[in-house]
Amino acid sequence: xxxxxxxxxxxxxxxxxxxxxxxxxxxxxxxxxxxxxxxxxxxxxxxxxxxxxxxxxxxxxxxxxxxxxxxxxxxxxxxxxxxxxxxxxxxxxxxxxxxxxxxxxxxxxxxxxxxxxxxxxxxxxxxxxxxxxxxxxxxxxxxxxx
Numbered sequence: 001x002x003x004x005x006x007x008x009x010x011x012x013x014x015x016x017x018x019x020x021x022x023x024x025x026x027x028x029x030x031x032x033x034x035x036x037x038x039x040x041x042x043x044x045x046x047x048x049x050x051x052x053x054x055x056x057x058x059x060x061x062x063x064x065x066x067x068x069x070x071x072x073x074x075x076x077x078x079x080x081x082x083x084x085x086x087x088x089x090x091x092x093x094x095x096x097x098x099x100x101x102x103x104x105x106x107x108x109x110x111x112x113x114x115x116x117x118x119x120x121x122x123x124x125x126x127x128x129x130x131x132x133x134x135x136x137x138x139x140x141x142x143x144x145x146x
Contacts, residue, residue, distance in 0.1 A: 038075060038096045039103040041110075044082070045090035048110040053103035062096060071106050073098035 036055030041048055062076025080092040097103035 038098060039100045040094050040096045041103065041107045042080065042092060042094050043110060044092045046111065048107055048112045050107075051112075053097070053100055053107055055100075056096065059096060065093070065095075068095055068106060071097070072102040074102075074106075 036057055038056045038059050039053040040056050041050055041053050060078050062078055064076045068074045075096040075098055077093045077095045080094050082092050
């Protein structure tokens with residue numbers, strides 16, 4: 001009787017221990033999937049909107065563009081539909097590559113909208129004088145009781 005109860009408890013314990021390891025969100029499942037299948041970056045209006053290529057597991061149907069066809073490991077591009085509409089006439093493309101070094105090389109050659117915004121815009125915020133002036137008035141109006 002004890003042997004049967006022991007066997008049942010071992011089976012229940014093993015099922016309870018194996019279930020989290022084989023769950024879709026677990027580390028073991030992520031390790032089983034392996035490295036990304038492709039690397040990509042997004043370009044809007046011909047300007048890249050990021051600094052480094054991202055890894056992608058799912059690859060959609062791609063269209064090969066002539067401007068990137070000479071690049072090593074270029075797989076194709078996908079036309080994106082932005083959530084927030086940008087300037088009219090500017091298309092948003094996501095370009096896919098098999099290898100990260102070649103993706104980063106093409107990204108480095110692509111004009112960047114991030115760098116253009118930094119050059120055109122102010123890098124420092126103007127000082128907020130309103131908060132400081134209120135504190136100064138409070139201190140001068142009320143003398144310390146000590």
